[in-house]
Amino acid sequence: xxxxDLPNLACPIYGARLQRSTCTNCNAAYTRRYLKVQRxxxxxxxxxxxxxxxxxxxxxxxxxxxxxxxxxxxxxALGVPLVxxxxxxxxxxxxxxxxxxLGYVRGNTRVISxxxxxxxxxxxxxxxxxxxxxxxxxxxxxYARLAAYLDRELLLADVRRKAALAGAAGxxxxxxxxxxxxxxxxxxxxx
Ligand SMILES: [Zn+2]
Numbered sequence: 001x002x003x004x005d006l007p008n009l010a011c012p013i014y015g016a017r018l019q020r021s022t023c024t025n026c027n028a029a030y031t032r033r034y035l036k037v038q039r040x041x042x043x044x045x046x047x048x049x050x051x052x053x054x055x056x057x058x059x060x061x062x063x064x065x066x067x068x069x070x071x072x073x074x075x076x077a078l079g080v081p082l083v084x085x086x087x088x089x090x091x092x093x094x095x096x097x098x099x100x101x102l103g104y105v106r107g108n109t110r111v112i113s114x115x116x117x118x119x120x121x122x123x124x125x126x127x128x129x130x131x132x133x134x135x136x137x138x139x140x141x142x143y144a145r146l147a148a149y150l151d152r153e154l155l156l157a158d159v160r161r162k163a164a165l166a167g168a169a170g171x172x173x174x175x176x177x178x179x180x181x182x183x184x185x186x187x188x189x190x191x
Contacts, residue, residue, distance in 0.1 A: 009033055043084040044069040047095045047111065051104045060103030068106055069095060075113035076184050077120070077149035078142055082113055090115035098153045107160050110153060110184070120146050125154070156180045 010016050011025040018026035048066045055062035071093045075082055083091040094117040095109050102108045112120075123131065125147050132143035156177065163174035 043071050043093050044111075047071070047093060051095045051109070055104045060097075062104040063106055064104050064109065068109070069111060071111045075116050076110060077112040077116035077146050079145065080113055080115070082111070088114065090118075094118075096120065098150065098157065107157060112149070116142075116146060116149075119143065120150070125150050152180075152184060156184065 009018060009029050011018055011023060011029055013019075013023060014026055018030060020027045020030050044066055048064060048069045051064065051069075052062055054060070071082065071084065073082060074080070075091075077096075080091055082093045083089060084093060090113060092114040093111045094114040095104070096112045096117050097104060098108050098110060100122045119131075119142055120128070123146075128143050128147035128150060132140050132147060135143055159173055159177045159180060163170055163177045165173065
């Protein structure tokens with residue numbers, strides 16, 4: 001009995017006693033269940049595949065590997081805990097396109113909370129600050145945090161661009177990029 005041997009798996013021919021090696025229905029039923037469990041146990045796989053579908057639908061570039069999708073324990077934008085393996089909630093992980101027009105390309109994505117991604121939408125820093133000014137209480141704080149998050153990400157993107165330069169300067173910028181990237185995903189980020 002493995003986690004993939006769950007009830008409700010059935011084939012029109014063999015019922016619940018799947019014969020995967022000889023029956024395509026059985027194999028398909030097993031594969032569907034397998035993928036469903038994978039999505040639940042490995043949120044990065046689910047985020048990656050949903051992002052790929054979104055990118056295709058919107059005609060946006062996509063070049064991410066699953067390994068590019070890192071799910072931290074704390075939302076780097078709002079500082080709230082990220083909750084995986086549960087029903088979708090404001091605390092579910094969500095893949096942010098830092099600059100939406102660039103699409104899901106390496107260096108332009110970050111896993112943040114669903115709530116943060118929803119609030120951010122396609123706003124730039126100026127738009128986020130305007131929202132912060134126009135909002136009150138928690139919402140104002142959230143928009144201000146999102147503006148600060150986006151500011152950090154754009155700084156990192158700029159450092160990465162410089163790191164791509166040839167020579168010693170490029171290597172030094174690469175060190176800075178590595179340091180910043182690690183700092184941004186640190187789980188002890190305090191709100
Ligand atoms: Zn079958």
